Amino acid sequence: MFALLTQDPARTPGHIENPAPPLAVDTYGQLPKLASTFDHVDGLFYFTYIVCIFFFVVIVGVIAVSVVLYRRKTWDQPALSNVTHNTPLEVVWTVIPLIIVMVMFAWGFKGSLDMTNVPEAASRNLYKATAKQWNWTFTYPNGQQSFGEVWVEVDKPVAFATESTDVLHAFYLPQMRVKRDVIPGRSQVVWFEPKEVGDYHLFCAEYCGNDHSKMYAQLHVVSAEEFAKKPWDKWDDSTPAAAAKSGESLYKQLCASCHSVNGIPGVGPSWKGLFTKNADGTFTGRQREVLVGGQKQTITVDDAYIIESIKTPMAKIVAEEPYNRGGMSAFDNIEDRKIAGLIQYMKSLAEAK
Amino acid sequence: MTTNVPVIDTHAHHAPEAGGTNYLNNRSGFWSWAGTLDHKRIGLMYLVGVSIAFLCGGLFALLVRLHLWEPKGMLFDNAQYNQIFTLHGAFMVFLFVIPAIPGSLGNMVLPLMLGAKDVALPRLNLLSFYLWLTGAVLATLAIVLGGFDTGWTFYTPYSLYTQQAVVTIGLAIFVLGFSSIFTGLNFIVTVHKLRAPGLTWFRMPLFVWALYATSLLQVLATPVLGITVLLVAFERLYHIGIFDPRLGGDPVLFEHFFWFYSHPAVYIMVLPAFGIISELVSVHSRKPLFGYKLIAFSSLAIAIISFLVWGHHMFTSGQSTYAMFAFSFLTFFVAIPTAIKEFSWVATIWKGSIALNSPMLYTLAFLIIFAIGGLTGVILGALNVDIHLHDTYFVVAHFHYVMMGSIALAFFAGLHHWWPKMFGVMYDEFLAKIACAIIFIGFNATFLPQFIMGSRGMPRRYATYVPDYAPYHAASTVGVIILTVGIGMMVFYLVASLFQGKKAMQNQWGGVTLDWLCPTPPPLENFDVPPKVVHEVYDYSTLDYQSMQTPVR
Ligand SMILES: [Cu+2]
Ligand SMILES: [Cu+2]
Numbered sequence: 001m002f003a004l005l006t007q008d009p010a011r012t013p014g015h016i017e018n019p020a021p022p023l024a025v026d027t028y029g030q031l032p033k034l035a036s037t038f039d040h041v042d043g044l045f046y047f048t049y050i051v052c053i054f055f056f057v058v059i060v061g062v063i064a065v066s067v068v069l070y071r072r073k074t075w076d077q078p079a080l081s082n083v084t085h086n087t088p089l090e091v092v093w094t095v096i097p098l099i100i101v102m103v104m105f106a107w108g109f110k111g112s113l114d115m116t117n118v119p120e121a122a123s124r125n126l127y128k129a130t131a132k133q134w135n136w137t138f139t140y141p142n143g144q145q146s147f148g149e150v151w152v153e154v155d156k157p158v159a160f161a162t163e164s165t166d167v168l169h170a171f172y173l174p175q176m177r178v179k180r181d182v183i184p185g186r187s188q189v190v191w192f193e194p195k196e197v198g199d200y201h202l203f204c205a206e207y208c209g210n211d212h213s214k215m216y217a218q219l220h221v222v223s224a225e226e227f228a229k230k231p232w233d234k235w236d237d238s239t240p241a242a243a244a245k246s247g248e249s250l251y252k253q254l255c256a257s258c259h260s261v262n263g264i265p266g267v268g269p270s271w272k273g274l275f276t277k278n279a280d281g282t283f284t285g286r287q288r289e290v291l292v293g294g295q296k297q298t299i300t301v302d303d304a305y306i307i308e309s310i311k312t313p314m315a316k317i318v319a320e321e322p323y324n325r326g327g328m329s330a331f332d333n334i335e336d337r338k339i340a341g342l343i344q345y346m347k348s349l350a351e352a353k
Numbered sequence: 354m355t356t357n358v359p360v361i362d363t364h365a366h367h368a369p370e371a372g373g374t375n376y377l378n379n380r381s382g383f384w385s386w387a388g389t390l391d392h393k394r395i396g397l398m399y400l401v402g403v404s405i406a407f408l409c410g411g412l413f414a415l416l417v418r419l420h421l422w423e424p425k426g427m428l429f430d431n432a433q434y435n436q437i438f439t440l441h442g443a444f445m446v447f448l449f450v451i452p453a454i455p456g457s458l459g460n461m462v463l464p465l466m467l468g469a470k471d472v473a474l475p476r477l478n479l480l481s482f483y484l485w486l487t488g489a490v491l492a493t494l495a496i497v498l499g500g501f502d503t504g505w506t507f508y509t510p511y512s513l514y515t516q517q518a519v520v521t522i523g524l525a526i527f528v529l530g531f532s533s534i535f536t537g538l539n540f541i542v543t544v545h546k547l548r549a550p551g552l553t554w555f556r557m558p559l560f561v562w563a564l565y566a567t568s569l570l571q572v573l574a575t576p577v578l579g580i581t582v583l584l585v586a587f588e589r590l591y592h593i594g595i596f597d598p599r600l601g602g603d604p605v606l607f608e609h610f611f612w613f614y615s616h617p618a619v620y621i622m623v624l625p626a627f628g629i630i631s632e633l634v635s636v637h638s639r640k641p642l643f644g645y646k647l648i649a650f651s652s653l654a655i656a657i658i659s660f661l662v663w664g665h666h667m668f669t670s671g672q673s674t675y676a677m678f679a680f681s682f683l684t685f686f687v688a689i690p691t692a693i694k695e696f697s698w699v700a701t702i703w704k705g706s707i708a709l710n711s712p713m714l715y716t717l718a719f720l721i722i723f724a725i726g727g728l729t730g731v732i733l734g735a736l737n738v739d740i741h742l743h744d745t746y747f748v749v750a751h752f753h754y755v756m757m758g759s760i761a762l763a764f765f766a767g768l769h770h771w772w773p774k775m776f777g778v779m780y781d782e783f784l785a786k787i788a789c790a791i792i793f794i795g796f797n798a799t800f801l802p803q804f805i806m807g808s809r810g811m812p813r814r815y816a817t818y819v820p821d822y823a824p825y826h827a828a829s830t831v832g833v834i835i836l837t838v839g840i841g842m843m844v845f846y847l848v849a850s851l852f853q854g855k856k857a858m859q860n861q862w863g864g865v866t867l868d869w870l871c872p873t874p875p876p877l878e879n880f881d882v883p884p885k886v887v888h889e890v891y892d893y894s895t896l897d898y899q900s901m902q903t904p905v906r
Contacts, residue, residue, distance in 0.1 A: 014431040015424065015817035022821040023809065031741075032809045041737045045808070048735060052728035059699055059724045063717060066702045071709060072639075076898050079640035081704040090644060093696045094689060101685040104735050109678055111737030116674065167511040168604060170669060170744060174810025177741045181670045183605060184510060185598035188671045201819060205669075205744040205812040207504050209511055210432045213815035322516060 016216045017252075020199040023175060035200065035221065036176040036192040040111035048104055055097075115178075115190075122157035122191035129160045131169035131182040131204065132329050133267075134211035134257045145335065146232035148253035149218040150202075152194055153227040159191040165329040170206035173219060181206055194221040210267065211257040237341055247345030250338060258328065261349050268328055269318055274301055275350040283347050289319040306343050310334065375777070375874040390475035391877060395482050396460030397775070400768075402485060403457055404844075406448035407761070411840065413441035418799070418833040424820045434816035435502040436517075442505030443522065447529050448489055450760055451618065454625035455536055455571075456485065458767045459564050461775060463540060465868035465875060466558050468549025468884040473542040481535040488529035495521040504814060506615075509596035509607040513588055520589055523582040530579045533621070537571030540564050549867065551886035558866045558890055559635075559648055563628025566652040570617045570624070570659070578614035581607065605670055612663035620659045623755060624652055626763030627694055630719055633770055634698045636864045637713035638705025641891035644697040651690030658687045668739045677736055684734040691727055695720070711785035712862070715766035718793045719759055726754030729804065747807025750800045758796050765792075765843065772847065773857030777874045777905040780850035784842060791839030798832030860900035865893055873905045 024033040026042070030049070034042055070080060127150070128139035138150035152158045162171050162182040169182040171190060180190040204215035222231070237243035251261075258267035275283040285301030296319055299305060308315055313328040376393045386394055417438050420428040429437065460478065464471055472478050495501055498518040503511060512519050544565050548557070585607070587593055594600030596607045627648075635642045642648065664672060664680030672680070698720060707713065729751040733739050742748060773779050806825035811818060818826065860869045865888075871880045888895055 015426065016819055019819040019821075022819075025809065030805065030808050038737070041741050044735050045732065045738045045741075048732045048738065052731060056724050056728060059695065060721055062699050063702060063720060066699075066705070067707055067709070067717070070638075070702070070705055070707050072706045075901070077639075077706045078893065079638060079704060079706045082641055082893070083704075084641045084643055084645060086643075086700075089700070090647065090693075094693060097692050098689055101688055101731065101734075104731065105682055105685045108735030108737050108739075109681060111735075112668075112677060112681075112740065113674065115737060115740060116677075167514065168508055172744075172810070172812060174741070177737075179669050179740050179743060181667075183598075183670065185604075186671070201810065201821075203810070203812045207435075207508065207511070207814040209502070209515065210435065212435070213431065213812075213817045216819075325516065327514070 014211060014214055016214055019216065020201050020218045023201060032175045033196075034175065034177065035196040035198065036173075036178070036194055038111070038115060038177040038192065040107070040114065041177040044104065044107045044111060047107070051100055051104075118159050118189050118191045119157055122159040122193070123189070125153075125156060125158045126189070127152075127158060127160045129162045129171055129182070130165065130333075131162065131171070131208075131215075132165040132331075133167065133209055134204070134215040135254045136202065136204075136215070136217040137254070137331075137333075138217075139333070140232070144230070144233055145333070145338075147250060148216075149220060149232070151220045151222055151227060151232055153224055154194050154197050154221050156224075157191060157193040159189050161187050161189050163187050167208050168206045169204045169208050169215065172203045172205035173200060174203070175200050176219075179205055194219075197221050197223060214257060235338060235341070237337055237344075240344055241348075243341045243344040244348040245345075246338075247341035247343070248348075250342060251345055254331070255342075269320070269323055271346050271349060273351075274306075275347050277347075277350040283350055290316040291319050291324060292316055303343055306346065307339055310339055310342070375872070375876050377776070377874055379877050388479075390471070390479055392460050392464050392471045392475065392478060393775070393875060395478050396457050396462075398482055399452065399456035399460060399485070400458075402482075402489065403449050403453040406444055406489060407453070408844070410441055410444035410449055411837070413437050413444065415833060415837055417441055418830045420816070421818070421826045422830045424818050424823050424826075426817045429816070431816040432502065435504075435814070436500040438814060439502050439504050440496065440500070443492065443501075445756070446505050446618075446622075447526055448485075448492060450622045450756055451533060452485055452529070452536070453764050454629065454760070454767065455540070455564060455567060456482070458629065458764070458771060459536075459540065459560075459625060462771060462868050463543060463561060463564055464547065465774075465871055465879055466561050466866055467543065467547050468552060468867045468880060468886065469543065469547035470878040470880070472539050473546050474539045477535050477539050481532045481539070484528050484532035484535065488525045488532060491521060491525035491528060494518075495525060506611060507582070507585060507607075508611075509585065509588070509602075509604045510598060512585055513597050520586045523586045526582050527579050530575045530582075533571045534575045537568035537575075540568040541572065544568075549884045549886055552867075555646065555649070556886055556888075556890045557649075558868075559631035559642060559645065559652075560625075560628035562649045562652055563624045563631070566656040567621055567624045567628075570621045570656050574614045574617040574621070574660070577610060578618075581610040581614065584610075605667070608667050608670060609663070612666045613660075616663040616666065617656075617659045619752075619755070620655055622760050624655065626719075626760045627652065629763045629767040629770075630698060630716055630723075631694075632864075632866070633712055633716045633766055634701045634720075635891050636770070636862050637708045637710065637716065638702050639708075639863060639893050639896070640701055640705040641889075641893070642697065643700035643703075644693070645890065648694055648697055651693050654690045655687060658683060658690075662687055665734065665739070668736060669743045681734060681736045685731070688727070688731055688734065695724060695727065708862070710862070711780075711782055711789055712766050712770035714786055714789040715762055715769060718789060719762045719766060722754055722758035722762060722793075722796065726751060726759050729754065741810075742807060744813055745807040746803040746811045746813055749813045750803035750807055753800050753803070758800065762792075762796075765789075768847070770862065771868075772850070773861040773905075774868065774873055774875075776851060776854070777857050778850050778854030779857045779861070780854055781846045784846040788839050788842040788846065791842065792836060793839075795832050795834075795836030795839050799829050799836055800832070802826075802828040802832070856904045858901055859903045859905060860897070863893075863896055863898070863901045865891060865896050869900075 026033045130137040138146050164182040164184040172179045176192045178192045200219040202217040202219050236246050260266050260270045263270045263272040288301050289298050311332050317326050420426050495518040501517045501519050501522050588596050594602045596602045662683045665684045802825040806822045811822045859873045
């Protein structure tokens with residue numbers, strides 16, 4: 001049973017911590033400002049909107065006039081008319097809406113073809129967007145990766161092959177008018193051509209569990225010169241302390257929604273106490289009961305176990321309730337130096353013996 | 354009484370059963386209710402049940418909105434929030450919106466409108482109610498067993514992995530499905546078999562037509578839902594690999610199954626509401642319905658086409674171009690019969706004798722809100738626009754305009770309309786009108802801002818959100834508080850009327866369908882003399898004005 005009104009302050013925050021600047025709104029004040037080439041979405045949206053407002057005004061107008069004119073003044077007043085048919089009128093109000101909706105249908109269908117048929121230029125600039133509970137990993141055409149934010153070049157069509165490692169998610173860029181469900185076991189490609197430099201929201205639009213609303217990333221659209229500087233490529237592991245710091249930021253992007261570092265249990269076990277620090281500066285891993293193919297074993301936590309837990313979490317599952325059912329999906333393509341950074345961060349949490 | 358009116362005398366020499374009893378006071382004691390086969394008592398038990406479900410669902414909605422007052426969330430952590438919005442959806446959809454109108458008002462009024470003594474299968478009717486009750490108990494049990502956080506749509510594979518009471522709530526839905534199927538079956542048989550002499554198909558009131566079309570949908574579509582939740586339960590318990598991608602299953606298949614039921618279910622929910630509005634527009638304008646046959650046929654047309662549009666819930670799932678083409682085309686197509694209905698209702702009011710009493714105010718509120726709900730549906734039908742709007746608050750606002758704004762308002766309208774019939778008492782009309790206005794304002798204040806933030810990209814089912822959307826969320830929360838006040842008022846004066854309401858009139862509003870020609874409140878078997886129908890439906894030249902001024906016994 002859920003406990004009402006008990007937000008646990010010690011839990012990792014459940015909200016987006018540093019969102020992109022507020023989105024701008026277009027001149028009509030309704031849709032967010034378009035930043036891609038899919039202007040037919042806005043065109044049809046406003047066309048339909050105006051048609052809807054027209055019909056709404058007609059309907060409400062007729063109701064209002066009727067109420068004013070034909071209000072019952074004495075309790076036994078009969079109706080002014082008993083007409084039940086007017087064939088011309090009925091034909092008109094069937095045929096005209098039919099024509100209008102067929103126009104909308106054709107317009108919308110044509111637009112959707114534009115959105116689903118990935119042009120050649122975009123497929124040559126193919127990124128990968130990997131969704132998992134509750135974070136985004138982006139792989140660039142050159143194989144490099146970034147987490148929770150992604151950079152693309154302005155005026156250059158780009159495609160994203162979306163993949164999920166666990167449940168359904170959806171890849172949603174409101175200002176690009178792009179949305180596609182991310183379905184485990186299928187890779188689907190979406191494309192768009194960013195037209196304006198800026199930082200944009202990337203939301204997960206399909207409910208995916210606890211931190212669905214926190215499954216956020218930023219899309220940075222940058223100029224060609226800026227892009228050439230590879231702003232995502234800034235992993236610093238020159239010293240153990242720097243590696244731990246880089247690891248911490250990665251932890252916040254990928255792991256914090258399930259693992260705390262302060263001992264509070266979450267979806268996954270807390271990382272507190274994984275290692276203890278010896279007097280000579282080396283680290284000792286704790287004892288861990290794990291399930292290997294359903295069999296209980298006791299192991300000592302070490303780098304190899306951590307790496308295995310990240311790349312193939314199901315190989316050794318923590319035996320303790322409620323973790324013994326698994327629940328972490330594999331991060332099988334994080335670069336080794338980044339995993340090393342994560343481990344460095346875990347060790348930096350260790351208390352001295 | 355002349356011979357050209359339905360042969361029942363509603364006020365003069367009506368021979369009451371021993372001592373003027375009616376269905377409410379002819380028997381008493383627990384078992385006289387719990388074991389009753391009387392459609393009116395079963396209808397009342399449904400009314401109490403669905404009202405409680407509505408108030409629970411409403412409480413969850415209130416919590417959701419209060420939580421969203423601030424971008425970071427006010428009350429819950431994310432996991433708790435997910436349970437609350439799921440509870441809100443599941444309670445409202447499965448325990449309230451689907452059964453509410455057929456179960457309560459339908460049960461109460463359908464046999465009266467047909468001139469029948471009861472529904473065709475009274476025992477099955479009682480079984481339907483107990484299945485509903487079992488479903489409600491199981492749903493509550495699921496909360497106690499840890500709750501469930503899948504959203505009312507139970508999308509796989511999340512619903513397969515989450516460690517919560519999904520199987521229990523699945524079972525609840527399974528049982529509720531049977532309740533719905535049995536009610537549908539019962540109504541179909543009743544309409545076919547128990548129409549009074551002279552009550553031809555095209556003399557049936559439109560509420561009856563609507564319930565008939567609904568029943569067809571219930572019988573044909575609900576089994577798919579039953580099978581689907583069963584498959585989810587099997588998948589969870591035995592890992593058979595039908596929906597779970599880890600086992601080679603296809604999660605999108607679940608979406609197809611689910612919407613194959615749940616789109617028709619939208620019409621299972623809304624058609625009875627259309628029926629109520631058709632009745633009320635006519636009675637309170639004292640004018641025959643404009644385009645009666647067209648409305649009747651459009652109900653059937655909607656029922657049929659609604660089986661072919663489920664894919665419009667999945668435009669972003671990567672369907673083939675052909676599927677997108679067909680689903681979008683048919684979705685626009687189904688807009689036409691719906692538009693015809695709205696136009697016909699408005700044309701009925703035109704040159705009528707419009708009584709601005711509370712049932713009519715609720716009806717007018719419905720007409721305005723449903724116009725918005727329907728028209729925004731057209732916006733969502735366009736393929737490219739839907740790609741932007743899908744799974745945002747725009748959709749949330751759209752379906753609340755239909756499900757809450759239209760269906761619940763039609764339910765309230767019907768409740769106010771038949772309240773004097775059911776209980777023989779009148780509520781405080783003044784309070785009723787005020788409450789209606791408050792509900793109307795509160796409702797629009799809640800959901801209009803959601804259209805705006807949705808079109809700006811606010812995704813649904815978010816426990817927290819980026820600050821861009823904060824003003825709209827705040828406005829929406831204020832709206833829901835106003836709405837709560839209105840609904841609280843309504844509950845208050847309705848309940849109060851049972852204790853100290855004025856006596857109602859035999860024919861409070863001047864209806865000419867059979868439900869207003871039997872005694873008020875009806876005796877056990879409804880009509881003292883079996884009625885015969887010799888008139889076209891909604892023929893107000895036959896209205897017996899005196900019955901509007903004769904108090905109930
Ligand atoms: Cu999500
Ligand atoms: Cu639908």
